[in-house]
Amino acid sequence: MAEIIVVTSGKGGVGKTTSSAAIGTGLALRGHKTVLVDFDVGLRNLDLIMGCERRVVFDLVNVINNEATLNQALIRDKRTEGLYILPASQTRDKDALNHEGVERVLNELSEMFDYIVCDSPAGIEKGAQLALYFADTAIVVTNPEVSSVRDSDRILGVLQSKSRKAENGEQVKEHLLLTRYNPARVQAGEMLSVEDVQEILAIPLLGVVPESEAVLKASNQGQPVVLDSESDAGQAYMDAIGRFLGEEREHRFLEVQRKGLFSRVFGRKG
């Protein structure tokens, strides 16, 4: 039985898809057979971030409608062993998803994989609700600004009331992933600090990913940022995955990085 992880946020544009790609790839790099499922039907992005957009033939909606088998729709990642992608449909909308269909697909995936990472669409409507309904674990992606924190709080409420676990009287495991963190701006008082966000959301902190040029570069190259092991964001995601798998890892990238003389003179490649 696989563990179903939903990557969600409520708000759009905070880095759900980037984080899904990074977490899925990271779990596979750590030797766990993982599938990334894109629930953002109609606004398909995960395949772009994963660099497999040209290999999409069938998608999640086809599988739900029994127009294709799961094996036909799953795309094997060429860079990372044990990583598969189930893309969303770009030509349909969220109404194409239904409860029974999603459950059947997840059950089937559950027998093939260790982890199922669901990339949730933004919002709290049907698409987002279906993505989180079956989750065992939620990774709530939040930016250090008030509207994102408010929306995360909202989605945590939805997780507590509208997930399968909640309906069975259990609790979905909740993790906070703070992305686009900029220590310099926190210091200047322009951005909420880790402590501020944690104080409001009151869930365990999985990781803090610094704002980084590497993320945009990786997205545009269709390369999950964890594969760039030199980058701060890539390292932060790998730390978060380590913590997710139960390891003790200190939080890095929370302080302003002082540029040493060496890097000031010679510069450093981001």
Place this chain on the structure above:
Amino acid sequence: MNSETRISEAPLFQFKNSRVSLNELVLLDYDESRLKAELERHAARLPSLFRQMPVLLNLERLPADKPLPPLDELLAVCRDSELNPIGIRGNSRYDEALCQSLGLSCFGAGARTERSRDETATEVKPDPVAEPPEVAASTEVVEERGSKTRILTTPVRSGQQVYVQGGDLIVLSSVGAGAEVMADGNIHVYGPLRGRAMAGVSGDSGARIFCQSLEAELISIAGYFKACEDLQSEHWKKPVQAFLSGTRLDTVLL
């Protein structure tokens, strides 16, 4: 002259906003004899519940292709089973004049019917003008089980509503911005109170609100409220209790 002297006299009534929890009778299909038999079976099992229980009729889920049940017949079936239909929820198909002549109020559509129990607990907000006076007295039957105080150990998140009927609400965690906690009795919040808290919602002016850190969007007791702007005094982010002195809502440090 006469009318002017009347104005200066003490008022005879006042309108108050009140919330009561009502049950809905959601009809999935209509067959007079079957409905009658099923209602009677329910009534036999839960006689205390059916003692003139006020209900809203919800006909939104009746199959659209079938003819509507005759309203007077439906009312008779309900009343025979000791149900007291007081209104129709989301009425779009019956003539309003017909409803009025049968003494039924029309309520808004039940767009939130799929919400969780916490959220639906407060879903019914009858229009205070349309609401028959006997409702408030008889709904108590519905909630008469166990202790009336409710204790929440997890944060109340943005967008969630919690309402405790006829008792106190104790929140051991925080109440997030955009969340609403309501109780007929007192409200205690042992984390930061950032959302809205309404105590004494059914009119108990002796109810109080206690919190460890007052950062609320609004607090209200028995309908008298203070919004965030007025709360940002020296008591902001401090442990505070709020109570009514006459018609003034006071906050005092704990």
